[in-house]
Amino acid sequence: MGRTLFPALLSGALLLGALGAATAAASTGASPTTRIPAGHGTWSILNYDAQGRRSGILGGSDWRAADWSRLVGAAQKNGPVAAVDTWDMLNLGHADAVQSLRTRARGDWDPGARKGMCPDGRRLAGLAHREGRGLCPTPGLP
Known part of the structure; x- marks a missing residue:
């Protein structure tokens, strides 16, 4: 995954994080402002609680943080994409x-x-x- 895609992915994750938290809260019977523990229905990359505190994959405590860091830090290919016959x-x-x-x-x-x-x-x-x-x-x- 190229670094240029990260901001777009992240902005989409913000929306999905908000939707995921609300869905998870509704499925557990909690109010949408209740903080849901990590790994319990919060599959978003980035999430904000009602007080504006950020949590998620960038916080370091997320169970996916090591794999995410390895993915975005991996060596990348540079240059034009080779043309293929179509x-x-x-x-x-x-x-x-x-x-x-x-x-x-x-x-x-x-x-x-x-x-x-x-x-x-x-x-x-x-x-x-x-x-x-x-x-x-x-x-x-x-």
Whole structure:
């Protein structure tokens, strides 16, 4: 997990922490402001009680803290993600499947008729006998 994802994960965990605490409180019959001991329905990464005290995985007393620290501190890969060959499917089952941005910018050349076109720089490599499907591979694939 990259360090750039951590703030987004953490902000989502704040919401989930609040929801998790309220759900856990409701299931135990406690009021939502009652502090629930760690490991008892508080699966959030970060949690705040009614007095604003923070608890959770960042506090150090959480049973998941060691594994979390190892996960976010692990060596990471850097650089661009390697490109992979893909096969994009055109599906004309319910509407046009014009994936070419250049062609789509020109507008509908035959209103009412079903049309399909591969993304710019790709060609149609296969067409289904029924169901209006087609395959558009990455250049260089058969």
